[in-house]
Amino acid sequence: MISEPDLVKYLPDCQFGVNSATRLRFDFRNSGSGERVRAPWYRPLCRQDFLRPRTAAMEYPLGRHNFLRSNNLEEMQDVLGRIMCPHRLSYLDKPEPLDAVINSFDLGNLVLNYVQYGVPIAVDPGATGDFYALQIPLYGNALVRSGGKTIISTPEIMAVTDPEAPLYMELERSTKLLLVRADWDFANRVLRDLTGGLLPWKLRFDLGLDVSAGRQCQWFTEVVNLVRRADVGGGMLKGPMWVPQLEESMVARLIQLHAHRYSELLATPAMPASQRVFGQVVDKIEAMPEQLHTEGSLASEFDVSSRSLRSAFQRYLETSLFGKLWHVRLHRAHLDLLWATPEETTVPAVAERWGLWEPLFTQRYGENYGETPEQTLRR
Template structure:
């Protein structure tokens, strides 16, 4: 079943009148359009008996490039490395298999891909796939990140390549994308106002930096944590230290010295989650880290999941795949 975000979006299959439209059935012309909009690339048709029907709507907004596209047929796109931009791709239908940085992302309407500016990329775009895309200039992205951090970057920004779209953060991102595409299509002048365009650029980049995990996420979150009450930070620290132990909401209340109601209110207001969902996220992250460290044969997914408190393997596997874009067995096999 498709995510509700996609079921309600007006973007799939609709014209976007405020966008420039490219369309062709010629593979070389499609490659040239890709070069013009994104970067130099190698485009190959996987089934030469079937024609392609490339269709791309695209529009620039300051440091952003916003669009919707489909190749119609099954193709591979080999752009090498995106040196000057980050690309976020959100399938409306169909599927893409993307290899980047030693990982493989299966991108569907439930899982977007975030392709970094400094890692090689290979995309297999399957038949009848259509996607939204947002291209973000690397220098603009880094400038905003530096402003939020208040210090220089020690290394390039490296996003996790799979973005789960049926999480709270993923749905927040998709609501913004629907708003952005719709308003760019409906309003030829409003978003082009220098002030509004600058604010829109900032909103999109800040949303990506906060919705999708990357190597500066923890540093950026430290600033937000300072606003939260001390008991919220004490509970977070307790969960981090005791995630492998049985923990109840009463345990957290006793440790923090506040009521359970205060805990739920504090986490909802300052973390946009609940304390038990925060615990689940920490445990899920620990499972992921342990599976990546293990050598196949040393242990099993079941043993690791049980050790971190996941007793229903079916639910765990579903949640894990949404969170990391691959099954736990695939992580263990890497």
């Protein structure tokens, strides 16, 4: 799992830190009047220029990944049903044209969505079956019922639904949602990796998660930061090399900070994996850095918990698995540049091959090798 210091170190163009009293705001344009409406958006995220739409496509979060803009209820129901699951939409007041938007970015086990309806609406999917819906209004409120409980979800309260329980929601006209589809089997696999054993019960969270302060706000910061990155492209989302680690980190953090029946078990500190196992993991990373390693995949392979493996990296190397993997991939990029000529390859091609992104690639390369990647390639 990527820790907070690692995010600061490896994602230097982001401001990391939490002030629960401070909020940034995101601009939304009223499609009827053209007037700009201000909506809450959380603070400790990326650069200010990420916050404002630069083109018409960027009017809303995930604007580069627009699936639908429509005023038709049946069309909205059909398209969102294919992204999430089949469901029924119904008006809470008299029927009227929607001001609907769906933007969606699929990582694999996580699907990031921005959704608005523009009218008071009821959403009735029943049991979602194979995924958790992690839902929070960026603006407005939503009534959410799941697992026999009801909450009012606000910009400070995220709903984390039960996949096997009927789900029902009512949204205000002004409600604009950030909605994450998190695969249920994937989340349970991450939990098994964290505990290092089989689980007698499926993972079910409490319905409401307060993300206004503390570790919960830090985690939600990373979620919204991921949405911003999907909008601007590049970084960890450019190519497949880091996406499995990123998804696992997001879900592992949620499991460790939100209440469920395994919370007490996970609150117990994990002993570091043995030096023998740790050495085997490091050998695997150094021998095959091109593989899509994660804490969970390596912990499972070497029969330890991912928490024990994380503790071992902190004790024996004073870094994380993420940091070690980055360093090894940087070294492989250095070797590729040493052995190639400018006629055979380019610096961007080598960086992309190893999942290394700018400006961090050139910065770390200079710190380690005393020259730029271009200088190495031309030698």
